Amino acid sequence: MFLSRTGDRGRLKCDGEFHAQFTTVGPYYDELMQGVPYGMWVDYVELLLGIEGVRPQRVADLACGTGNVSFELARRGYSVTGVDISGPMIDVAGRKIAENENLRIDFQCQDLRSLTLPAEFDLAVCLFDSLNYLLLDEDLEAAFRGVHQILRSGGLFIFDMNSEYALETELFTQDNLFRNSALRYNWISQFSPQTRISEVEMYFEVHSDGALPLRFKELHRERAYSLSQVMDLLDRTGWQCHRNYEAYTSMRPGPRSERWYFVCAPKPTVTAS
Ligand SMILES: C[S@@+](CC[C@H](N)C(=O)[O-])C[C@H]1O[C@@H](n2cnc3c(N)ncnc32)[C@H](O)[C@@H]1O
Numbered sequence: 001m002f003l004s005r006t007g008d009r010g011r012l013k014c015d016g017e018f019h020a021q022f023t024t025v026g027p028y029y030d031e032l033m034q035g036v037p038y039g040m041w042v043d044y045v046e047l048l049l050g051i052e053g054v055r056p057q058r059v060a061d062l063a064c065g066t067g068n069v070s071f072e073l074a075r076r077g078y079s080v081t082g083v084d085i086s087g088p089m090i091d092v093a094g095r096k097i098a099e100n101e102n103l104r105i106d107f108q109c110q111d112l113r114s115l116t117l118p119a120e121f122d123l124a125v126c127l128f129d130s131l132n133y134l135l136l137d138e139d140l141e142a143a144f145r146g147v148h149q150i151l152r153s154g155g156l157f158i159f160d161m162n163s164e165y166a167l168e169t170e171l172f173t174q175d176n177l178f179r180n181s182a183l184r185y186n187w188i189s190q191f192s193p194q195t196r197i198s199e200v201e202m203y204f205e206v207h208s209d210g211a212l213p214l215r216f217k218e219l220h221r222e223r224a225y226s227l228s229q230v231m232d233l234l235d236r237t238g239w240q241c242h243r244n245y246e247a248y249t250s251m252r253p254g255p256r257s258e259r260w261y262f263v264c265a266p267k268p269t270v271t272a273s
Contacts, residue, residue: 012177019219024218026088027088028204032185042069042076046076048261048263052263056078059078060082060117063083063112063126065089065130070105082107083107083110083112090108093107112142112147115143115150117150121155124155124156126147126159126160129160129259131160132162132222133220137233148266158262158264160259167224168224172189172198174187183206185202188200188201189201198222199220199221200222202219203215239264239265240264241263
């Protein structure tokens, strides 16, 4: 999740242990993502669906976080199920659905590596580098197998991933320390060429009138997969990658692409005659 690189450089102080990723930040996630063009992302997904010539109805938003993609999809008429491993993120999504009762969204707390949804989806999406949070080949493989099982025949799986280039060049090192921001942050990433994992120390400071700032920190880890590793894992788990793009374009990924998009369908099954 790359945001803008703005503000002064500096380190926010915060004692104590790091919290697990997407726990303490849950209630502040939407404020953090204010500038993220979720509508444009869903436009792009719809463009990719148009290229494939499919019109899905039931959509699974995998690793949905606080449901920003789910809500965007539901507002466009899709029937959506959102799942995420983080209780605090799903709690926020659930509170938002209570304020939008007319939208058809079901939120559930589930691990992508052991999905237990019924096989009734026309489309599964997994956006904003959520799959990079799966650190082992086995994890990504388990997720790919699970998604396969929740699709109806003719279904599609569209996902994005941060590229190796993005994680190697530490694009996660970013901050917003502007004094007029109620939510300030300072993230420091370190990429290990050995493990191919980017470890990001995220420091946050929440300011509200008349109160001492609330400070907390989370440790996030994302794995850099190569394109060929992703393609191999897809192939091994029964997927055919129809198209692969540099995000939000119609171009093939290049060496400096920061984010990749994949449009995949289950491989056709061969029936014995
Ligand atoms: C960068 S956030 C993206 C959230 C959302 N897709 C969005 O666009 O705002 C990554 C999400 O992946 C979720 N996640 C990480 N590992 C997961 C797993 N094993 N199973 C389900 N969700 C997971 C996190 O809890 C987090 O909500």
